Amino acid sequence: MQSAFEAARNGDADFLKTWLEKGLPPNLQNTRGDTLLMLAAYHSHTEAVRTLLDHGGDPDILNDQGQTPLMGAAFRGDQATAELLVERGAGLDVAAPGGRTALMMAAMFNRMDMLNWLLELGADPNMRDAGGASAADAARVMGAAQTAARLDAVMAARGEDATAD
Structure with a gap:
Protein backbone atom coordinates (compact mmCIF):
# COMPACT_ATOMS: atom_id res chain seq x y z
CA MET A 1 0.00 0.00 0.00
CA GLN A 2 2.94 2.35 0.52
CA SER A 3 3.28 2.67 -3.25
CA ALA A 4 -0.27 4.05 -3.43
CA PHE A 5 0.63 6.80 -0.97
CA GLU A 6 3.79 7.56 -2.94
CA ALA A 7 1.73 7.71 -6.14
CA ALA A 8 -0.69 10.19 -4.54
CA ARG A 9 2.18 12.29 -3.15
CA ASN A 10 3.90 12.27 -6.56
CA GLY A 11 0.75 12.84 -8.61
CA ASP A 12 0.78 9.54 -10.51
CA ALA A 13 -2.86 9.59 -11.61
CA ASP A 14 -2.42 6.63 -13.97
CA PHE A 15 -1.05 4.39 -11.21
CA LEU A 16 -3.88 5.43 -8.90
CA LYS A 17 -6.53 4.84 -11.56
CA THR A 18 -5.21 1.36 -12.30
CA TRP A 19 -5.21 0.35 -8.64
CA LEU A 20 -8.53 2.02 -7.83
CA GLU A 21 -10.11 0.03 -10.66
CA LYS A 22 -8.61 -3.12 -9.10
CA GLY A 23 -10.27 -2.32 -5.77
CA LEU A 24 -7.88 -0.02 -3.92
CA PRO A 25 -10.03 1.83 -1.35
CA PRO A 26 -10.20 5.49 -2.43
CA ASN A 27 -10.22 6.68 1.19
CA LEU A 28 -7.25 4.62 2.32
CA GLN A 29 -5.36 6.41 5.12
CA ASN A 30 -1.72 6.22 6.17
CA THR A 31 -0.47 6.12 9.75
CA ARG A 32 -0.95 9.91 10.05
CA GLY A 33 -4.53 9.73 8.85
CA ASP A 34 -3.73 11.25 5.45
CA THR A 35 -5.96 9.90 2.71
CA LEU A 36 -4.65 9.45 -0.80
CA LEU A 37 -6.73 12.52 -1.69
CA MET A 38 -5.14 14.59 1.09
CA LEU A 39 -1.65 13.75 -0.15
CA ALA A 40 -2.49 14.51 -3.77
CA ALA A 41 -4.20 17.80 -2.85
CA TYR A 42 -1.47 18.92 -0.46
CA HIS A 43 1.17 18.34 -3.13
CA SER A 44 -0.88 20.19 -5.80
CA HIS A 45 -1.54 17.21 -8.09
CA THR A 46 -4.90 18.21 -9.55
CA GLU A 47 -5.18 15.28 -11.96
CA ALA A 48 -4.49 12.77 -9.20
CA VAL A 49 -7.12 14.58 -7.10
CA ARG A 50 -9.59 14.28 -10.00
CA THR A 51 -8.86 10.55 -10.36
CA LEU A 52 -9.39 9.93 -6.65
CA LEU A 53 -12.62 11.94 -6.60
CA ASP A 54 -13.85 10.08 -9.69
CA HIS A 55 -13.39 6.84 -7.76
CA GLY A 56 -15.18 7.90 -4.59
CA GLY A 57 -12.56 9.83 -2.64
CA ASP A 58 -14.19 11.82 0.17
CA PRO A 59 -12.98 15.44 0.16
CA ASP A 60 -13.97 16.08 3.77
CA ILE A 61 -12.06 13.35 5.63
CA LEU A 62 -9.85 14.92 8.30
CA ASN A 63 -6.32 13.65 8.86
CA ASP A 64 -4.84 13.22 12.33
CA GLN A 65 -3.94 16.93 12.39
CA GLY A 66 -7.55 17.83 11.65
CA GLN A 67 -6.91 18.97 8.08
CA THR A 68 -8.98 18.37 4.96
CA PRO A 69 -7.72 18.30 1.38
CA LEU A 70 -9.25 21.76 0.87
CA MET A 71 -7.24 23.07 3.80
CA GLY A 72 -4.11 21.62 2.19
CA ALA A 73 -4.91 23.34 -1.11
CA ALA A 74 -5.65 26.62 0.71
CA PHE A 75 -2.35 26.40 2.58
CA ARG A 76 -0.52 25.91 -0.72
CA GLY A 77 -2.56 28.53 -2.57
CA ASP A 78 -3.46 25.90 -5.18
CA GLN A 79 -6.54 27.38 -6.82
CA ALA A 80 -7.08 24.65 -9.44
CA THR A 81 -7.11 21.87 -6.86
CA ALA A 82 -9.28 23.88 -4.46
CA GLU A 83 -11.82 24.59 -7.21
CA LEU A 84 -12.00 20.92 -8.13
CA LEU A 85 -12.46 19.88 -4.50
CA VAL A 86 -15.28 22.38 -3.95
CA GLU A 87 -16.90 21.46 -7.27
CA ARG A 88 -16.93 17.84 -6.07
CA GLY A 89 -18.46 18.60 -2.69
CA ALA A 90 -15.73 19.71 -0.29
CA GLY A 91 -17.28 21.74 2.49
CA LEU A 92 -16.07 25.33 2.68
Missing part, protein backbone atom coordinates in the same frame (compact mmCIF):
# COMPACT_ATOMS: atom_id res chain seq x y z
CA ASP A 93 -16.48 25.56 6.42
CA VAL A 94 -15.53 22.05 7.51
CA ALA A 95 -13.58 22.68 10.69
CA ALA A 96 -10.80 20.75 12.34
CA PRO A 97 -11.37 19.63 15.93
CA GLY A 98 -9.48 22.80 16.92
CA GLY A 99 -11.85 24.87 14.78
CA ARG A 100 -9.52 25.78 11.90
CA THR A 101 -11.05 26.08 8.42
CA ALA A 102 -9.74 26.44 4.87
CA LEU A 103 -10.39 30.19 5.09
CA MET A 104 -8.21 30.36 8.19
CA MET A 105 -5.43 28.47 6.39
CA ALA A 106 -5.58 30.88 3.45
CA ALA A 107 -5.56 33.83 5.85
CA MET A 108 -2.68 32.53 7.98
CA PHE A 109 -0.41 31.99 4.98
CA ASN A 110 -1.37 35.23 3.22
CA ARG A 111 -2.98 33.49 0.22
CA MET A 112 -4.98 36.52 -0.91
CA ASP A 113 -6.41 35.04 -4.12
CA MET A 114 -7.49 31.91 -2.27
CA LEU A 115 -8.96 33.97 0.56
CA ASN A 116 -10.98 36.15 -1.82
CA TRP A 117 -12.23 33.12 -3.73
CA LEU A 118 -13.32 31.33 -0.54
CA LEU A 119 -15.10 34.48 0.64
CA GLU A 120 -16.86 34.81 -2.74
CA LEU A 121 -18.10 31.24 -2.38
CA GLY A 122 -19.50 32.01 1.04
CA ALA A 123 -16.85 30.78 3.47
CA ASP A 124 -17.74 32.15 6.90
CA PRO A 125 -15.21 34.69 8.25
CA ASN A 126 -17.08 34.64 11.59
CA MET A 127 -16.01 31.10 12.44
CA ARG A 128 -13.71 30.84 15.45
CA ASP A 129 -11.15 28.25 16.38
CA ALA A 130 -11.13 26.51 19.76
CA GLY A 131 -9.24 29.46 21.24
CA GLY A 132 -11.82 31.96 19.99
CA ALA A 133 -9.64 33.33 17.18
CA SER A 134 -11.14 34.34 13.84
CA ALA A 135 -9.44 33.97 10.47
CA ALA A 136 -8.31 37.61 10.80
CA ASP A 137 -6.86 36.93 14.24
CA ALA A 138 -5.02 33.86 12.94
CA ALA A 139 -3.63 35.92 10.04
CA ARG A 140 -2.34 38.58 12.42
CA VAL A 141 -0.64 35.99 14.64
CA MET A 142 1.16 34.63 11.56
CA GLY A 143 2.15 38.10 10.33
CA ALA A 144 -0.11 37.88 7.27
CA ALA A 145 -1.00 41.56 7.16
CA GLN A 146 -2.71 41.59 3.75
CA THR A 147 -5.22 38.86 4.49
CA ALA A 148 -5.84 40.22 8.01
CA ALA A 149 -6.63 43.64 6.55
CA ARG A 150 -8.89 42.12 3.89
CA LEU A 151 -10.84 40.15 6.48
CA ASP A 152 -11.10 43.22 8.72
CA ALA A 153 -12.53 45.15 5.76
CA VAL A 154 -15.03 42.38 4.95
CA MET A 155 -16.20 42.25 8.54
CA ALA A 156 -16.39 46.06 8.83
CA ALA A 157 -18.52 46.19 5.68
CA ARG A 158 -20.90 43.78 7.41
CA GLY A 159 -20.84 45.83 10.59
CA GLU A 160 -19.06 43.07 12.48
CA ASP A 161 -15.80 42.77 14.41
CA ALA A 162 -13.17 40.32 13.12
CA THR A 163 -11.14 40.17 16.32
CA ALA A 164 -11.46 37.75 19.19
CA ASP A 165 -13.64 38.89 22.06
Whole structure:
Protein backbone atom coordinates (compact mmCIF):
# COMPACT_ATOMS: atom_id res chain seq x y z
CA MET A 1 0.00 0.00 0.00
CA GLN A 2 2.94 2.35 0.52
CA SER A 3 3.28 2.67 -3.25
CA ALA A 4 -0.27 4.05 -3.43
CA PHE A 5 0.63 6.80 -0.97
CA GLU A 6 3.79 7.56 -2.94
CA ALA A 7 1.73 7.71 -6.14
CA ALA A 8 -0.69 10.19 -4.54
CA ARG A 9 2.18 12.29 -3.15
CA ASN A 10 3.90 12.27 -6.56
CA GLY A 11 0.75 12.84 -8.61
CA ASP A 12 0.78 9.54 -10.51
CA ALA A 13 -2.86 9.59 -11.61
CA ASP A 14 -2.42 6.63 -13.97
CA PHE A 15 -1.05 4.39 -11.21
CA LEU A 16 -3.88 5.43 -8.90
CA LYS A 17 -6.53 4.84 -11.56
CA THR A 18 -5.21 1.36 -12.30
CA TRP A 19 -5.21 0.35 -8.64
CA LEU A 20 -8.53 2.02 -7.83
CA GLU A 21 -10.11 0.03 -10.66
CA LYS A 22 -8.61 -3.12 -9.10
CA GLY A 23 -10.27 -2.32 -5.77
CA LEU A 24 -7.88 -0.02 -3.92
CA PRO A 25 -10.03 1.83 -1.35
CA PRO A 26 -10.20 5.49 -2.43
CA ASN A 27 -10.22 6.68 1.19
CA LEU A 28 -7.25 4.62 2.32
CA GLN A 29 -5.36 6.41 5.12
CA ASN A 30 -1.72 6.22 6.17
CA THR A 31 -0.47 6.12 9.75
CA ARG A 32 -0.95 9.91 10.05
CA GLY A 33 -4.53 9.73 8.85
CA ASP A 34 -3.73 11.25 5.45
CA THR A 35 -5.96 9.90 2.71
CA LEU A 36 -4.65 9.45 -0.80
CA LEU A 37 -6.73 12.52 -1.69
CA MET A 38 -5.14 14.59 1.09
CA LEU A 39 -1.65 13.75 -0.15
CA ALA A 40 -2.49 14.51 -3.77
CA ALA A 41 -4.20 17.80 -2.85
CA TYR A 42 -1.47 18.92 -0.46
CA HIS A 43 1.17 18.34 -3.13
CA SER A 44 -0.88 20.19 -5.80
CA HIS A 45 -1.54 17.21 -8.09
CA THR A 46 -4.90 18.21 -9.55
CA GLU A 47 -5.18 15.28 -11.96
CA ALA A 48 -4.49 12.77 -9.20
CA VAL A 49 -7.12 14.58 -7.10
CA ARG A 50 -9.59 14.28 -10.00
CA THR A 51 -8.86 10.55 -10.36
CA LEU A 52 -9.39 9.93 -6.65
CA LEU A 53 -12.62 11.94 -6.60
CA ASP A 54 -13.85 10.08 -9.69
CA HIS A 55 -13.39 6.84 -7.76
CA GLY A 56 -15.18 7.90 -4.59
CA GLY A 57 -12.56 9.83 -2.64
CA ASP A 58 -14.19 11.82 0.17
CA PRO A 59 -12.98 15.44 0.16
CA ASP A 60 -13.97 16.08 3.77
CA ILE A 61 -12.06 13.35 5.63
CA LEU A 62 -9.85 14.92 8.30
CA ASN A 63 -6.32 13.65 8.86
CA ASP A 64 -4.84 13.22 12.33
CA GLN A 65 -3.94 16.93 12.39
CA GLY A 66 -7.55 17.83 11.65
CA GLN A 67 -6.91 18.97 8.08
CA THR A 68 -8.98 18.37 4.96
CA PRO A 69 -7.72 18.30 1.38
CA LEU A 70 -9.25 21.76 0.87
CA MET A 71 -7.24 23.07 3.80
CA GLY A 72 -4.11 21.62 2.19
CA ALA A 73 -4.91 23.34 -1.11
CA ALA A 74 -5.65 26.62 0.71
CA PHE A 75 -2.35 26.40 2.58
CA ARG A 76 -0.52 25.91 -0.72
CA GLY A 77 -2.56 28.53 -2.57
CA ASP A 78 -3.46 25.90 -5.18
CA GLN A 79 -6.54 27.38 -6.82
CA ALA A 80 -7.08 24.65 -9.44
CA THR A 81 -7.11 21.87 -6.86
CA ALA A 82 -9.28 23.88 -4.46
CA GLU A 83 -11.82 24.59 -7.21
CA LEU A 84 -12.00 20.92 -8.13
CA LEU A 85 -12.46 19.88 -4.50
CA VAL A 86 -15.28 22.38 -3.95
CA GLU A 87 -16.90 21.46 -7.27
CA ARG A 88 -16.93 17.84 -6.07
CA GLY A 89 -18.46 18.60 -2.69
CA ALA A 90 -15.73 19.71 -0.29
CA GLY A 91 -17.28 21.74 2.49
CA LEU A 92 -16.07 25.33 2.68
CA ASP A 93 -16.48 25.56 6.42
CA VAL A 94 -15.53 22.05 7.51
CA ALA A 95 -13.58 22.68 10.69
CA ALA A 96 -10.80 20.75 12.34
CA PRO A 97 -11.37 19.63 15.93
CA GLY A 98 -9.48 22.80 16.92
CA GLY A 99 -11.85 24.87 14.78
CA ARG A 100 -9.52 25.78 11.90
CA THR A 101 -11.05 26.08 8.42
CA ALA A 102 -9.74 26.44 4.87
CA LEU A 103 -10.39 30.19 5.09
CA MET A 104 -8.21 30.36 8.19
CA MET A 105 -5.43 28.47 6.39
CA ALA A 106 -5.58 30.88 3.45
CA ALA A 107 -5.56 33.83 5.85
CA MET A 108 -2.68 32.53 7.98
CA PHE A 109 -0.41 31.99 4.98
CA ASN A 110 -1.37 35.23 3.22
CA ARG A 111 -2.98 33.49 0.22
CA MET A 112 -4.98 36.52 -0.91
CA ASP A 113 -6.41 35.04 -4.12
CA MET A 114 -7.49 31.91 -2.27
CA LEU A 115 -8.96 33.97 0.56
CA ASN A 116 -10.98 36.15 -1.82
CA TRP A 117 -12.23 33.12 -3.73
CA LEU A 118 -13.32 31.33 -0.54
CA LEU A 119 -15.10 34.48 0.64
CA GLU A 120 -16.86 34.81 -2.74
CA LEU A 121 -18.10 31.24 -2.38
CA GLY A 122 -19.50 32.01 1.04
CA ALA A 123 -16.85 30.78 3.47
CA ASP A 124 -17.74 32.15 6.90
CA PRO A 125 -15.21 34.69 8.25
CA ASN A 126 -17.08 34.64 11.59
CA MET A 127 -16.01 31.10 12.44
CA ARG A 128 -13.71 30.84 15.45
CA ASP A 129 -11.15 28.25 16.38
CA ALA A 130 -11.13 26.51 19.76
CA GLY A 131 -9.24 29.46 21.24
CA GLY A 132 -11.82 31.96 19.99
CA ALA A 133 -9.64 33.33 17.18
CA SER A 134 -11.14 34.34 13.84
CA ALA A 135 -9.44 33.97 10.47
CA ALA A 136 -8.31 37.61 10.80
CA ASP A 137 -6.86 36.93 14.24
CA ALA A 138 -5.02 33.86 12.94
CA ALA A 139 -3.63 35.92 10.04
CA ARG A 140 -2.34 38.58 12.42
CA VAL A 141 -0.64 35.99 14.64
CA MET A 142 1.16 34.63 11.56
CA GLY A 143 2.15 38.10 10.33
CA ALA A 144 -0.11 37.88 7.27
CA ALA A 145 -1.00 41.56 7.16
CA GLN A 146 -2.71 41.59 3.75
CA THR A 147 -5.22 38.86 4.49
CA ALA A 148 -5.84 40.22 8.01
CA ALA A 149 -6.63 43.64 6.55
CA ARG A 150 -8.89 42.12 3.89
CA LEU A 151 -10.84 40.15 6.48
CA ASP A 152 -11.10 43.22 8.72
CA ALA A 153 -12.53 45.15 5.76
CA VAL A 154 -15.03 42.38 4.95
CA MET A 155 -16.20 42.25 8.54
CA ALA A 156 -16.39 46.06 8.83
CA ALA A 157 -18.52 46.19 5.68
CA ARG A 158 -20.90 43.78 7.41
CA GLY A 159 -20.84 45.83 10.59
CA GLU A 160 -19.06 43.07 12.48
CA ASP A 161 -15.80 42.77 14.41
CA ALA A 162 -13.17 40.32 13.12
CA THR A 163 -11.14 40.17 16.32
CA ALA A 164 -11.46 37.75 19.19
CA ASP A 165 -13.64 38.89 22.06
